[in-house]
Amino acid sequence: MTEPLKLGIAGLGTVGAGLVRLLEAHGARLAAALSRPIRIVAVSARSRGKGRGCDIHEFRWFDDPVALATDPDIDVFVELMGGDEGVPKEAVEAALKAGKHVVTANKALLAKHGVALAALAESNGVALNFEAAVAGGIPVIKSLRESLLPNSIERIYGILNGTCNYILTTMEEEGRSFADVLKEAQEKGYAEADPTFDIGGFDTAHKLSLLTSLAFGTEVAFDQIHVEGIEKITQADIESADDLGYRIKLLGVAMRTASGIEARVHPTMVPKHSAIAEVSGVTNCVAIDGDFTGSMLLVGAGAGAHPTAAAVASDIIDIARGLVIAPFIVSTRDLKPHQRARLGEHQGAYYVRLTVVDAPGTMAVIAKRMGDENVSLESVVQRRERHVLPGSGKAGVPGRPAQVTLITHDTTENAMRAALEAIEKDGKATEPPQMIRIEKL
Amino acid sequence: MTEPLKLGIAGLGTVGAGLVRLLEAHGARLAAALSRPIRIVAVSARSRGKGRGCDIHEFRWFDDPVALATDPDIDVFVELMGGDEGVPKEAVEAALKAGKHVVTANKALLAKHGVALAALAESNGVALNFEAAVAGGIPVIKSLRESLLPNSIERIYGILNGTCNYILTTMEEEGRSFADVLKEAQEKGYAEADPTFDIGGFDTAHKLSLLTSLAFGTEVAFDQIHVEGIEKITQADIESADDLGYRIKLLGVAMRTASGIEARVHPTMVPKHSAIAEVSGVTNCVAIDGDFTGSMLLVGAGAGAHPTAAAVASDIIDIARGLVIAPFIVSTRDLKPHQRARLGEHQGAYYVRLTVVDAPGTMAVIAKRMGDENVSLESVVQRRERHVLPGSGKAGVPGRPAQVTLITHDTTENAMRAALEAIEKDGKATEPPQMIRIEKL
Numbered sequence: 074m075t076e077p078l079k080l081g082i083a084g085l086g087t088v089g090a091g092l093v094r095l096l097e098a099h100g101a102r103l104a105a106a107l108s109r110p111i112r113i114v115a116v117s118a119r120s121r122g123k124g125r126g127c128d129i130h131e132f133r134w135f136d137d138p139v140a141l142a143t144d145p146d147i148d149v150f151v152e153l154m155g156g157d158e159g160v161p162k163e164a165v166e167a168a169l170k171a172g173k174h175v176v177t178a179n180k181a182l183l184a185k186h187g188v189a190l191a192a193l194a195e196s197n198g199v200a201l202n203f204e205a206a207v208a209g210g211i212p213v214i215k216s217l218r219e220s221l222l223p224n225s226i227e228r229i230y231g232i233l234n235g236t237c238n239y240i241l242t243t244m245e246e247e248g249r250s251f252a253d254v255l256k257e258a259q260e261k262g263y264a265e266a267d268p269t270f271d272i273g274g275f276d277t278a279h280k281l282s283l284l285t286s287l288a289f290g291t292e293v294a295f296d297q298i299h300v301e302g303i304e305k306i307t308q309a310d311i312e313s314a315d316d317l318g319y320r321i322k323l324l325g326v327a328m329r330t331a332s333g334i335e336a337r338v339h340p341t342m343v344p345k346h347s348a349i350a351e352v353s354g355v356t357n358c359v360a361i362d363g364d365f366t367g368s369m370l371l372v373g374a375g376a377g378a379h380p381t382a383a384a385v386a387s388d389i390i391d392i393a394r395g396l397v398i399a400p401f402i403v404s405t406r407d408l409k410p411h412q413r414a415r416l417g418e419h420q421g422a423y424y425v426r427l428t429v430v431d432a433p434g435t436m437a438v439i440a441k442r443m444g445d446e447n448v449s450l451e452s453v454v455q456r457r458e459r460h461v462l463p464g465s466g467k468a469g470v471p472g473r474p475a476q477v478t479l480i481t482h483d484t485t486e487n488a489m490r491a492a493l494e495a496i497e498k499d500g501k502a503t504e505p506p507q508m509i510r511i512e513k514l
Numbered sequence: 515m516t517e518p519l520k521l522g523i524a525g526l527g528t529v530g531a532g533l534v535r536l537l538e539a540h541g542a543r544l545a546a547a548l549s550r551p552i553r554i555v556a557v558s559a560r561s562r563g564k565g566r567g568c569d570i571h572e573f574r575w576f577d578d579p580v581a582l583a584t585d586p587d588i589d590v591f592v593e594l595m596g597g598d599e600g601v602p603k604e605a606v607e608a609a610l611k612a613g614k615h616v617v618t619a620n621k622a623l624l625a626k627h628g629v630a631l632a633a634l635a636e637s638n639g640v641a642l643n644f645e646a647a648v649a650g651g652i653p654v655i656k657s658l659r660e661s662l663l664p665n666s667i668e669r670i671y672g673i674l675n676g677t678c679n680y681i682l683t684t685m686e687e688e689g690r691s692f693a694d695v696l697k698e699a700q701e702k703g704y705a706e707a708d709p710t711f712d713i714g715g716f717d718t719a720h721k722l723s724l725l726t727s728l729a730f731g732t733e734v735a736f737d738q739i740h741v742e743g744i745e746k747i748t749q750a751d752i753e754s755a756d757d758l759g760y761r762i763k764l765l766g767v768a769m770r771t772a773s774g775i776e777a778r779v780h781p782t783m784v785p786k787h788s789a790i791a792e793v794s795g796v797t798n799c800v801a802i803d804g805d806f807t808g809s810m811l812l813v814g815a816g817a818g819a820h821p822t823a824a825a826v827a828s829d830i831i832d833i834a835r836g837l838v839i840a841p842f843i844v845s846t847r848d849l850k851p852h853q854r855a856r857l858g859e860h861q862g863a864y865y866v867r868l869t870v871v872d873a874p875g876t877m878a879v880i881a882k883r884m885g886d887e888n889v890s891l892e893s894v895v896q897r898r899e900r901h902v903l904p905g906s907g908k909a910g911v912p913g914r915p916a917q918v919t920l921i922t923h924d925t926t927e928n929a930m931r932a933a934l935e936a937i938e939k940d941g942k943a944t945e946p947p948q949m950i951r952i953e954k955l
Binding site: 091095098099102103105106204210211212215216219220221222223224225346347348349350351352358363364365366367368369370371372373374377379380382383384386387390391394395396398399402403407 | 532536539540543544546547645651652653656657660661662663664665666787788789790791792793799804805806807808809810811812813814815818820821823824825827828831832835836837839840843844848
C-alpha cells in the first residue's frame, strides 16, 4: 500500500457533498483496488456550518480556496465551486502552478479558459481532468481521450442539457405548451429562475465546445458555435414531428466538413425509431462517429449530485493510478485553430412548418419557391387548423390560417433560407416559418 | 519521443488485418498524441501469402505463435487467433511469463482460463487487456475498470450477440419465422453454418461471464450462468410483445441478489419505449446500474473487423501510456468465489403465451392456477388463432387452439413454473407454454 492520494476539495455544494459521501461509502474498496487510499485532507466552502448530509469535521478547513489549492499537504485540488472568473480560476491556476493535479466539474471555466489552463497543467506535468464537466454520468471525456483515440472522429453530437430534454419530453408526453412546462419545471426546481442559459442552448454550447476540441484537436471556441434554443418549439411542431416519424431534441452537434468544423446547437429532428429518440427526461446522451469504431452512443445521467460525484471520483482514480493525459489529448501547442464551417453550406434535410392563409394557390406558391431553390420535398402535410381541440377532427377553414409541414430531401441551409424568405415575401405566411434541421443518425 | 512500443501480432484474420490497416491510417497521429510510436515488428498467421488488404512484408514472420510471443524484440503480444485451448493458450501464457503485455480479443479463452491468465499477468507485472473480447465497439471493459469503479455495481446487462439481435430484429421488422431468417442469415454469412453457439446463447454467456467478474469482483464462472437461446421465439411472441408494449431481445443479465449473483442469458421482454429496444440489427449494447452513477447505457458495434481492431488498439494505447490495471480490477487473490443465486427466487414480471383449447372455462382454469401460486396478472390478451394471415381479422374458433398471452405482476420464477406446470397438467394447453422474463430497465 503506497502513500495516500490527498485531496483538497473547494466547494461543498451538492456535488462536493456527494463526493464526500462517495468516499465514505467506497473508500475502502477503492483503496484495495488501487493499492492506495484516497483521502480528503482539507476542504473549503462558503459556509462551514451548513448541513450537508456528510461529516466534514475531520478535514482541515480553509476559508480561502486559493490557499487550499496550494497547500503543501494536498496532491489533488478538486474544484467544485463553479464560475468562469475570479476565485475558481485563480484557485485552479494556483494549484496547477504549485504542481497539484486538478479535477474540476466547471464547464464554464474550461469553455472560457480551457486551453490556457491545459497549457499550465502540461508545463507543470500534472493532470487537469474534467469528466464531470460534460454529461456527468457519461464517461465521454475518457472515451475521447482513451477508448476512441484510435479513430478519426467524424462527428460528435448529443443531448447535453437535462432541463431542455425534460421540457421537450414533457411537452410531448403531456401535450402541453413550452411556457406551461417551463413554469412547472421552475416551480419544481428543474429549471433556473432565469432559464435562458439552459433553454437558450448556451449550457449545451459550453459542453459542446469542450467535446469539439477533444474530438477534432482544435482550440476551444465556444463563441464559434451556432446556438439556437428551444423557446420557439410549439406543440404543433411536436405533433407534426410525431406524424412524420420524428422526435424533437435539443442537440449539440460538431462535425468535420470541407470548410471547417460545423458546430451547432439547435432543436433537431431525430428519427422516432432510434435509441437517441428514447433518451427522455433529464437523461443525457452523446454519440460519436469514428472511422474505425463506427457509431457509439453513451446514455446516462447528465447531472445530479451522485453521478457527477462519481465522475469526479473517476478522474481522481486515474490520477491515483498515475495516468496523466494532456487535457485536450495533444499538447496545447499542437491544437489547431478552430476553423468555423459556413453554416449556409450545411447539408441536410429540413422540417418546415408554415402557417399560411388557407386559400387556393398557396401550396403551389410554396412548392414553386422550394423548386426555385432546388429544394425537393419528401413529404408535405397540411394539418387541421391549430388551436382546435385535439381529436375534434375539425378540418381547415378556407381563408383562415392552416398549417403546412414539409420534410425536404437533403439540401443546403442557404437554399432553405432563400426559399423561406421568398415564401415570406409572397405574403402567404401569416407567421414566421419554423425551420428545424433533421440530423441523420 | 520515447522508444517505440513494439507489437507482435498472432492471427491476421479480419481483426488482425484491420489492426494493421488502423496503424497504417492513424499511426502517425497516435505517435504524436502518445509521444511514442506504436510499431508492429512481427506477425504470425496460418498462411503467409494470403491476400489481406494490408501490407505485412515489413514485419518479421513467425510460423510459430509461441515463438513470436516470447520474441525478445516485442513489448506487447497481440493474440487474435481465437480458440480456448492449444496454441493460443500456450502463446498467451508464454508471453505473460516472458513479461510481455498481452492484448487479446479471445473471449472463449478468457471465459475458460481468465483467472489463471490474470494471475500470470499480475505476477509478471504486465497488462492482460481484452476490450475487444466483449462488444468490440463498446468500451465496456474500460468503463468497468476505470470510469465506473467509484460505484457498487448492482446489475449489468446487455445485447451481446449481433447474430441473435439481427435475427430478432428481422423477424420483427419483416414478420418472418425464426427458421426462415436464420437460413437467410447463414446464406449471407451473418450466422455460422452451425449457429448453436450464437443462437443458443453461449456466446452471450461467455461475454457475460467476463462482465460479471469485472462488475462484482467474482471469479469467472461461465458454467454458473443460466442459458436459454432464441430458438423458440415465434412470430406470435413478437406480435404479442408488440401488442403489450414490449420488444424481445436476447439479453445477458448479471445482478446482485440476496442469495448470490444471478447470471442469466435468455430472451427478454424490454419496454418498447426504451433506448435498448431501439438497439437493432447487429448492434450491441451494455447497460450498467451503479449506486452513484445510476444507469448508464453504451451502444455500439458488437463485432466487425474495424470496431474490434479499434478496441484492440485502445488496449495497446493504454499500455503505451503506462496504464496497467489488474485484468479483473482486483488481484485474482481477492476475487470472490462466484456464488450462484437460485434462479427459482428470481423476482420479476413474466410474459406467458399459452396455446389452449378455445373452450368455455379455459380462461378460468388459467386464472385459478395463477392465483393458486399468488401470481397476479397485469394483462391478459386472447388473440386470434395463429397461422391465420395477418390482417385477416379472423377470430378464434371454439374448440380449436387459441392464443392466450399474459403479463404478470412481479412474482418469483418458482411460482411461475408451478403455475405453468399445473396448467399443463390440466390438459388445456395444446403446446408447451412459452415463458419470457420481463426485465425492468
